[in-house]
Amino acid sequence: MKTFNESLALSSPPEHFSSVLKSLWYDAKGDWNQAHAQVDQLRDLDSAWVHAYLHRKEGDLWNADYWYAKAKKIRPNGSLQEEWENLVLHFIKQ
DSSP, X not given: OHHHHHHTTSSSOOTTSOHHHHHHHHHHTTOHHHHHHHHTTOOSHHHHHHHHHHHHXXXXXXXXXXXXXXXXXXXXXXXXXHHHHHXXXXXXXX
């Protein structure tokens, strides 16, 4: 997580980051649109999970729940920050 957080000082995400990590990177930088663009056209479970988080953050819970279902996940009750941290930790371990 430390290395990921350190990468936030860069002007763009590291090239070796997966699409989901790039999405979470852009989200942390406050660029929801670019974060969404990283996963919008992807249909794998991981991308759907991040896509769900982004729509939850946007406040579009119907759309978020659609993507959580696609990811085979349930919308968490915790904070958005907790979900973001859990997502980053999950994907940096892969």
